[in-house]
Amino acid sequence: MRPELQTDPEGVRYRDLNRNGRLDPFEDxxxxxxxxxxxxxxxLSLEEKIGLLFHTVIETGPGGSLLEGPGVICKTGTREVVLGKHLTHFNVHALGGPREAARWSNALQELAEEAPHGIPVTVSTDPRHGFAENAxxxxxxGAFSQWPEPLGMGAxxxxxACREYAEVVRREYVAVGIRAALHPTIDLATEPRWARQQHTFGQDPAVVxxxxxxxxRGLQGEILGPGSVACTAKHFPGGGAQKDGEDAHFPYGREQVYPAGRFADHLEPFRDxxxxxxxxxxxxxxxxxxxxxxxxxVPEVGFGFNRRILQGLLREELGYDGVVLSDWExxxxxxxxDQVLPARAWGVEHLDPLGRMELMLEAGCxxxxxxxxxxxxxxxxxxxxVSERRIDESAARLLLVKFRLGLFDDPYVDxxxxxxxxGCHDFxxxxxxxxxxxxxxxxxxxGLLPLRDRGIRVYVEGLAAEDATALGTVVGRPEDADLAVVRLEAPFEPRSDLFLEAWFRAGxxxxPPxxxxxxxxxxxxxxxxxxxxxxxxxVVGPVIDAADAVVASYGTSGPALVAALRGQARGRLPFDLPRSMDDVRQHPPDQPGLDDPLLPCGYRWERPGA
Incomplete structure (x- = not known):
């Protein structure tokens, strides 16, 4: 139940967040x-200010209730983490339907009002409008409208169109109380093996x-305000230059290398x-x-610990005064x-947790x-x-975002x-x-595409029969068909020894031959x-040689693929496609584009003479 507003002697309506019976400046x-x-x-007490400097995972309870104990990933029940530890920033994982999500958000904000100064919660999320599921x-x-992965927007x-996509994301997020996006990912997809490319816009620095x-602009607007979703651009200063294409979530992927000297390309999207x-x-x-x-x-320590990168490059050279949020754990x-995963303290593994935290604050987090x-x-x-003055510096940045979003005045949703x-029809x-x-x-x-004749017999693999009926009559054998449509996933090497590893497609x-x-x-x-x-x-050459027509998609449902095959496809490759794995292994990870790709970034098939 949304708490009632108070009225001061001058008739000003306000939320009495500290419950002292008067309108204080922070409530005005x-x-x-x-x-x-x-x-x-x-x-604020020191404990309240300290709580602002933490941003962790939160999970919902059944029916839109608060989870009062540890969850699958979150370690502490909601009441304890909000009122006991004074945390007010949470990355929400699984959500129910829209009503349940809104109900949970309101219950969380009501709980936050019990804290000494009623600081509202900022609920954040990783991307949740695509196809890939990766915790x-x-x-x-789920219940949200479904779009291609950002690679598709890059195509x-x-x-x-990208701004329209973001505006839809904003309206759906705001409707359920999500007011911070842990995206966009504006890394460059320069290492073909890297597992994080689907959430990028591709390899071209200018396009990205x-x-x-x-x-x-679509999420935040021209300025951050009560209708905005605050964005977190990642991963500064560019996470795509991964040695051997391995991912820095894991100890074997901790190194980023720049043999081609192209660091400036990776930095370009972050400057903008x-x-x-x-x-x-x-x-x-x-x-x-x-x-x-x-x-x-540059010191060879992780970017979250790297004062030369955060304080020197980001704060001083680029003039950034917004929030710096470290990556997780x-x-x-x-x-x-049963697993114990080491902290991702690459380059400073020798420090204890106190030393790591101290170094992150010194670096500029x-x-x-x-x-x-x-x-x-x-x-x-x-x-x-660590001085309380240093705590105040970060707390002020974090509070400023909350105030600009209007959360102190009304954090509740309908x-x-x-x-x-x-998930409305138009979206x-x-x-x-x-x-x-x-x-x-x-x-x-x-010249098979676009497909126009609906009176054909179609054999399909990887495409649901009910979707394929828009192309013709579905049959069970290629021998009985006039056309075959086969959907494939890009190849990868399955890994599953470490938590999260199975969701990161690498290698x-x-x-397969x-x-x-x-x-x-x-x-x-x-x-x-x-x-x-x-x-x-x-490496698509063998597939191109074995098929009459080949298309690429980046998160496309069955009905959308059918529409694409019937003439709506207009995307261009967001990255180069290699001729061979030998070419990939010889390619500098920081260089946008291969020296001699099979198909270059920006390519799409054009009918000769068209």
């Missing part, structure tokens, strides 16, 4: 956010920068994000190796089931991602290793509006259209169209 919506922050900081990076759409190369700003007023920046886990900038070598080892160890920061202050907004239709448009035709020498980009033989057998019976879902590049 007539004042500018900076004035309200200054007033509130003077009132460490993003979630499938469209259309800033207006332009689409990144369009996305920020700073100029566009992005609310927060997230440095990656990666540790730069052999990187030299003006002034000398840089301080403490993470206990998941404002908030610790995935942590709730408030007692460690309190100990650092008690020991004189369940009915949430139900009407999330779903727009997402389907974007899915279809993003599909890229890679090869069609026989070789080669398809028997696949072209099997495709050729289908093709011997009828013309063959193949769709490859690209979450990373793939």
């Amino acid at each position: 919506a007539r004042l500018v956010p900076e004035e309200r922050v200054a007033d509130l900081l003077l009132r 460490g990076a993003g979630f499938a759409a 469209l190369r259309d800033p207006a 920068a332009e689409l990144g700003v369009a996305f920020l 994000a700073v100029a566009a007023g992005v609310a927060a920046m997230m440095p990656y886990y990666g540790m730069p190796v052999g990187l030299e900038l003006a002034g000398g070598p 840089l301080i403490n080892d993470n206990h998941v089931g 404002d908030q610790f991602g995935g942590e709730e160890c408030v007692e460690l920061l309190a100990e650092l202050v008690a020991l004189g290793r 369940e009915g509006v949430a139900a009407e907004t999330v 779903v239709a727009a997402g389907l259209a974007a899915q279809a448009a993003s599909v890229t035709v890679l090869n069609d020498p026989r 070789s980009l080669d398809f 028997g696949l072209p033989v099997r495709l050729s057998r289908i093709r011997a019976s009828c013309p063959l169209v193949v769709d490859i879902t690209l979450d990373r590049p793939a």
Whole structure:
């Protein structure tokens, strides 16, 4: 139940957050956010300010209730973490339907009002409008409208379409109380094996920068305000230059290397994000190796611990004064089931948790991602290793975002509006259209596409029969078909030893050697169209040779693929496709583009003479 507003003697309505019976400056919506922050900081206890500097995972209870004990991933019940530890920033994982999500958000804000100064909660999320399900990076759409993965928006190369996509995301997030996005990912997809590419806009620095700003404008608006979602651009200063394409979530992927000297390309999208007023920046886990900038070598420690990168480059050179939120779990080892995963303290593994936290604050971090160890920061202050003034500096930045978002004045949402907004017809239709448009035709020498004749017999693999009926009559054997449509996933090497590892598709980009033989057998019976879902590049030459037409998609439902095959596809490759894995292994990880790709970034099949 939304608490009632109070009225002061002058008739001003306000939320009496500290329950003292009077309108204090931090409760006064007539004042500018900076004035309200200054007033509130003077009132907060050290424990309340410390709580602001932590941002961790939260899970929902059944039916939109609060979870009162540990969850699958979160370690502490909601009441304890909000009122006992004073945390007010949470990354929400699984959500129910729109009404349940809104009900949970309101219950969380009501709980926060019990705290001494009623600081409202900021609920954040990783991307949740696509197809991929990865608890460490993003979630499938569920009740939300479904769009291509950001790679698909990169294939469209259309800033207006990207902004429309972001505006839909904003409206659906706001409807359920999500007011911070832990995206966009504006890294460059320069290492073909890297597992995080599907959430990027591709490899081209100019395209990524332009689409990144369009996305920020769609979520935040021209300025951050009560209708905005605050964005976190990641992963500063660019997470794509991963040695051997391994990911820095894992100890074997901690190194970022720049043998081609292309660090400036990776930085370009972040320069534009700073100029566009992005609310927060997230440095990656990666540790730069052999990187030299003006002034000398960059310390070989993870970017979250790297003062030369955060304080020197981001704060001083780029002039950024927003929030710096670290990536998850840089301080403490993470206990998941029977596994103990080492803290991602690359380059500073020798430090204890106190030393890691102290170094992150010295480097320029404002908030610790995935942590709730408030007692460690309190100990650092008690020991004189971190000053309360340093705590105030970060707390002020974090509070300023809350005030600009209007959370102190009204953090509540309407369940009915949430139900009407999330997944509404217009948003779903727009997402389907974007899915279809993003599909890229890679090869069609026989001119099979677009498919126009509906009176044919169709054999399908990887496409539901009910979706394929829009193309013709579905049959069970290629021998009985006039056309075959086969959907494939991009190749990868399954890994599952460590928590999260199975969700990060890494390793070789080669398809199994028997696949072209099997495709050729289908093709011997009828013309063959193949769709490859690209979450990373793939060595597609053998598939092109074995099929009559090949298209690439980046998160496309069955109906959207059918629409694409019937003429709506207009996407261009967001990255190069390699000729071989030998070419990939010889490619500098920091260089945008291969020296001699099979198909280049920006390519789509054009009919000769068209």
